[in-house]
Amino acid sequence: MSEEHLDLVIRGVAIYDGGGAEPSVGDVAIRGVRIAEVGAVARKGSREIEGRGLALAPGFIDVHSHDDFAVFTSPEMDFKVMQGVTTDVVGNCGLGVAPGAVGRAMFQGWTGAAQVPQWDDYAGYLEAFDREPASLNVAVLAGHGTLRAAAMGNECRPPAPHELDAMRRWLGDALDAGAVGLSTGLIYQPGCHANTEEIIELARELATRGGLYASHMRDEGAGLLDSIRETIRIGEEGGAPVQISHHKASGAENWGKVRESLALIEAARARGVDVTADQYPYTSGSTSLIAVVQNDALGEGRGGMGKVLPEGVLFASMPKHPEREGRRLKAMCDEWNVSGKEAAERIVNEEGVGAVVVVETMHEDDVRAVLRHPTTMIGSDGIAIGSRPHPRLYGTFPRVLGRYAREERLFSMAEGIRRMTSMAAEKFRLEDRGWIRPGYFADLVLFDPNKIADVGSYDSPRQYPCGIVSVIVNGRAVMSDGKHTGARPGRALRRG
Ligand code: ZN
Ligand code: CU
Numbered sequence: 001m002s003e004e005h006l007d008l009v010i011r012g013v014a015i016y017d018g019g020g021a022e023p024s025v026g027d028v029a030i031r032g033v034r035i036a037e038v039g040a041v042a043r044k045g046s047r048e049i050e051g052r053g054l055a056l057a058p059g060f061i062d063v064h065s066h067d068d069f070a071v072f073t074s075p076e077m078d079f080k081v082m083q084g085v086t087t088d089v090v091g092n093c094g095l096g097v098a099p100g101a102v103g104r105a106m107f108q109g110w111t112g113a114a115q116v117p118q119w120d121d122y123a124g125y126l127e128a129f130d131r132e133p134a135s136l137n138v139a140v141l142a143g144h145g146t147l148r149a150a151a152m153g154n155e156c157r158p159p160a161p162h163e164l165d166a167m168r169r170w171l172g173d174a175l176d177a178g179a180v181g182l183s184t185g186l187i188y189q190p191g192c193h194a195n196t197e198e199i200i201e202l203a204r205e206l207a208t209r210g211g212l213y214a215s216h217m218r219d220e221g222a223g224l225l226d227s228i229r230e231t232i233r234i235g236e237e238g239g240a241p242v243q244i245s246h247h248k249a250s251g252a253e254n255w256g257k258v259r260e261s262l263a264l265i266e267a268a269r270a271r272g273v274d275v276t277a278d279q280y281p282y283t284s285g286s287t288s289l290i291a292v293v294q295n296d297a298l299g300e301g302r303g304g305m306g307k308v309l310p311e312g313v314l315f316a317s318m319p320k321h322p323e324r325e326g327r328r329l330k331a332m333c334d335e336w337n338v339s340g341k342e343a344a345e346r347i348v349n350e351e352g353v354g355a356v357v358v359v360e361t362m363h364e365d366d367v368r369a370v371l372r373h374p375t376t377m378i379g380s381d382g383i384a385i386g387s388r389p390h391p392r393l394y395g396t397f398p399r400v401l402g403r404y405a406r407e408e409r410l411f412s413m414a415e416g417i418r419r420m421t422s423m424a425a426e427k428f429r430l431e432d433r434g435w436i437r438p439g440y441f442a443d444l445v446l447f448d449p450n451k452i453a454d455v456g457s458y459d460s461p462r463q464y465p466c467g468i469v470s471v472i473v474n475g476r477a478v479m480s481d482g483k484h485t486g487a488r489p490g491r492a493l494r495r496g
Helices: 100-111 122-131 144-152 161-177 196-209 224-238 258-270 289-294 329-336 340-354 364-372 392-407 413-419 422-427
Strands: 006-015 024-031 034-039 045-050 055-058 060-062 085-090 137-143 181-185 212-216 242-244 275-279 284-288 313-317 356-360 376-378 444-447 468-473 476-480
Touching (some): 006 444, 100 144, 100 340, 122 137, 122 161, 137 144, 137 161, 144 161, 144 181, 161 181, 161 196, 181 196, 196 212, 196 224, 212 224, 224 258, 224 275, 258 275, 258 364, 275 364, 284 289, 289 340, 313 329, 313 340, 364 376, 376 392, 376 413, 376 422, 413 422
Parallel strands (some): 006 055, 060 085, 085 137, 137 181, 181 212, 212 242, 242 275, 275 376
Antiparallel strands (some): 006 024, 284 356, 468 476
16 A cells, blocks of 8 residues: 555545446545545545545546537636536537638637637647646547538538548548547538548548547438438448437437437447447537528428427527527517528528527437437537527536436436446547546546536526536546636546
């Protein structure tokens, strides 16, 4: 046993180790950035926390975030830290930060002229984060949409050989720099112009250098099952592990299809394909209004979202008309005396991609079926903009544990925690994270298992959850007794 001092000992706490086993009461000691001892800790720590009646889990890993810029523009990342998230995986849905100029232009369509450091490539992004860390850790996916935009603009055709080579080279550089994989957004421009073969070519790069393939699939509505097949085929032929982003059936006419999509995942796994999914625990999604329009969701619903009704579209962020935030598209239809489609087009013309909406698209039974399934981990898909962001930005993780584990008993608290810790760390290859074990990084959440719950609503989303007591990132408290400490001990995580 080491004679070195202990910085912090949390005593008498119910320890959920992250692996899904029922908790055992004991002590957890931290020295520096790592966990030093777990069990009965004899020596005293420089600081001690009485954990009786509380639970301790590994820090939650948000495998699906869009905080690529937010980690610089709001480095305290309160909306994530206060719900127990200690690591964000950014770069989802094909939207990445490099090549730098293109990534910046794409993100600033959402955020306006945000103050962020300069970077050219993924190595530069990760280094910039290390120089100006946030309160939580960040891991990054390369975004196919951004690579494609840089190589060939918004062209609707297969890439020429030199254009594919450019994408492949940038992706290779990203993976060498420590990116955890490649994401696509095949429902969005320019990603939607890519055929399956293009993505398979890029997935081969993942097979060579390591890294997973995460996809916002081409169609989450009528074509859901074909999209699942396409996504699995890309992983299978390219040789890369697969992550299906925000697994759902979108549009009332498609509800129930998740039974078959889950069966397709099971069948692929049975033949040895490493395919899993993530999900946010809500029946509404959120995206740019322009994507709703481009997918014909307010018309016939022929795109990848199914049909959406004007009363089901809530304005989250309208940079040029903030007074509209919190209103519904239906109100604009009535005011202007036009159809939902026309009203949406008018708003998109004014706002561009900056118009972000919350959209009612899912059925609660489907949400539960996906969440209950053992292949589903947790990703918020939160977008940190506007006055009415989707409440998932603040509440995803406490909602899974409070509403779905404790109240509805979809699974045990231990299993819910596993989905947001060890399962995520293993899939995204985040080394020495996701478990409470000696030698692992001290990313920890201390919470009250009887109280943990999300608080925000669609009308009032910017509210911290309840029941979280303290959050530790790399051995330092970022939230203590319910308050953010201001500490920014996050690290850029490179694929282990
Ligand atoms: Zn997405
Ligand atoms: Cu997303």
